[in-house]
Amino acid sequence: AQTVTQSQPEMSVQEAETVTLSCTYDTSESDYYLFWYKQPPSRQMILVIRQEAYKQQNATENRFSVNFQKAAKSFSLKISDSQLGDAAMYFCAYRRPGNQFYFGTGTSLTVIP
């Protein structure tokens, strides 16, 4: 069974500082994709960043980067220079070949001015 675990229900960060959100997953597949989605208070979920399991290089999108440790099945999200607009629920997701997405329970990020 594939599961995604986000062990931090809530996190906070000072504006302009860096925060790391944790995610671990369980799979027996060798090829898959990992995603981080952001759900602001307006509730529309949007993609932040994604990583293919076969790529060793960590994905980066502006202030967002991941630390992908395949052997450890860990996929953390680092947000640098945090901004007030980064406040949201962040969901880690795993997609295996075929179709199914599996989501974690989410981490609620608060940005303190």
Place this chain on the structure above:
Amino acid sequence: ETGVTQTPRHLVMGMTNKKSLKCEQHLGHNAMYWYKQSAKKPLELMFVYNFKEQTENNSVPSRFSPECPNSSHLFLHLHTLQPEDSALYLCASSQTLAELTDTQYFGPGTRLTVL
């Protein structure tokens, strides 16, 4: 945020009511999904449609009935719901089901309350 729209945004219904949720995507995608989002739980995939055909039903109770008349529209018909069905129902779409790289695009959700 207008790629995937959902109506209504909020719905309150009694257990004996019949209502429908609507989702429309303007992205030219071929796959559409219904998810249930409850507090402190992972998103639960309910149904998947690919080219209007249902490809997945994750053991969803029959009081939830999906309908996909074309690749752009997805409905969720609700009948005789229970209070525990209260949740945020999210619609999503993606280009295909086949490619791992395909990103899902989500709608804003319908907040459903069952009294």
